[in-house]
Amino acid sequence: MTRPRRNPRPLDPARLEELALGYAARFATSAAKLEAYLTRKLRERGWEHEQEPRLSALIERFAAMGYIDDAAYARARTSSLLRRGYGPRRIAQALGAAGIDEEVRAAERAGEAEERRAALAFARRRGFGPFGEKLPDRAQREKQLAAMLRAGHRLDSARELVDAPDLSTVEAWASEKDDGE
Numbered sequence: 001m002t003r004p005r006r007n008p009r010p011l012d013p014a015r016l017e018e019l020a021l022g023y024a025a026r027f028a029t030s031a032a033k034l035e036a037y038l039t040r041k042l043r044e045r046g047w048e049h050e051q052e053p054r055l056s057a058l059i060e061r062f063a064a065m066g067y068i069d070d071a072a073y074a075r076a077r078t079s080s081l082l083r084r085g086y087g088p089r090r091i092a093q094a095l096g097a098a099g100i101d102e103e104v105r106a107a108e109r110a111g112e113a114e115e116r117r118a119a120l121a122f123a124r125r126r127g128f129g130p131f132g133e134k135l136p137d138r139a140q141r142e143k144q145l146a147a148m149l150r151a152g153h154r155l156d157s158a159r160e161l162v163d164a165p166d167l168s169t170v171e172a173w174a175s176e177k178d179d180g181e
Contacts (some may be wrong), residue, residue: 085122087151116175119174122151129162
C-alpha cells in the first residue's frame with residue numbers, strides 16, 4: 001500500500017532563504033544556477049510569479065555576502081575541465097550553460113599553453129595518437145579527430161596530437177610557449 005504524498009511546505013521568505021543557503025553550501029554554484037534552483041522550487045509549489053522580485057534580491061544579497069561568486073565559479077570550473085582534458089569551446093559552453101556572463105568567461109579563458117596541456121591530457125586518457133597501442137587506420141583516425149573536436153579542441157591541435165609519431169614530439173608540442181608568455 002502506498003502512502004499519499006504530502007504537500008510540500010509553503011515557501012515563506014525564511015524557508016526560501018534556508019533553501020538557497022543549503023544549496024549554496026552544498027554546491028559550487030553561479031547566480032544563474034541558484035536562481036534556476038529556487039525558481040524550480042517555487043514552481044513546484046505553484047508560487048512562481050509571486051516571488052520573482054524577492055528571488056532576485058535574495059540572490060544579489062548572497063552575491064554581496066560572497067556566498068556565490070560567478071568569477072570564482074568560472075575559475076574553478078575552467079581549471080577542472082582543463083584538467084579533465086576539455087578544450088576552450090567545451091569550457092565556454094559549460095560556463096554559458098551555468099549562466100556565466102561573457103566578460104567573466106573571457107577573463108577566465110585559458111591560454112594556448114593550457115589548451116595544449118588539456119589536449120594532451122585528453123589524448124593520453126583516451127589513448128589517441130602516440131598513446132595508443134598502434135597507429136590508427138584512416139577510419140580510427142577520423143574517429144579520434146571527431147572525439148577531440150567534440151571535447152572542444154581546435155582542429156589543428158587535434159591533428160597535431162593524433163598524427164604525432166611519438167611521445168617526445170607530443171610533449172614538446174604541449175610545452176611550447178604561447179605568444180602571450
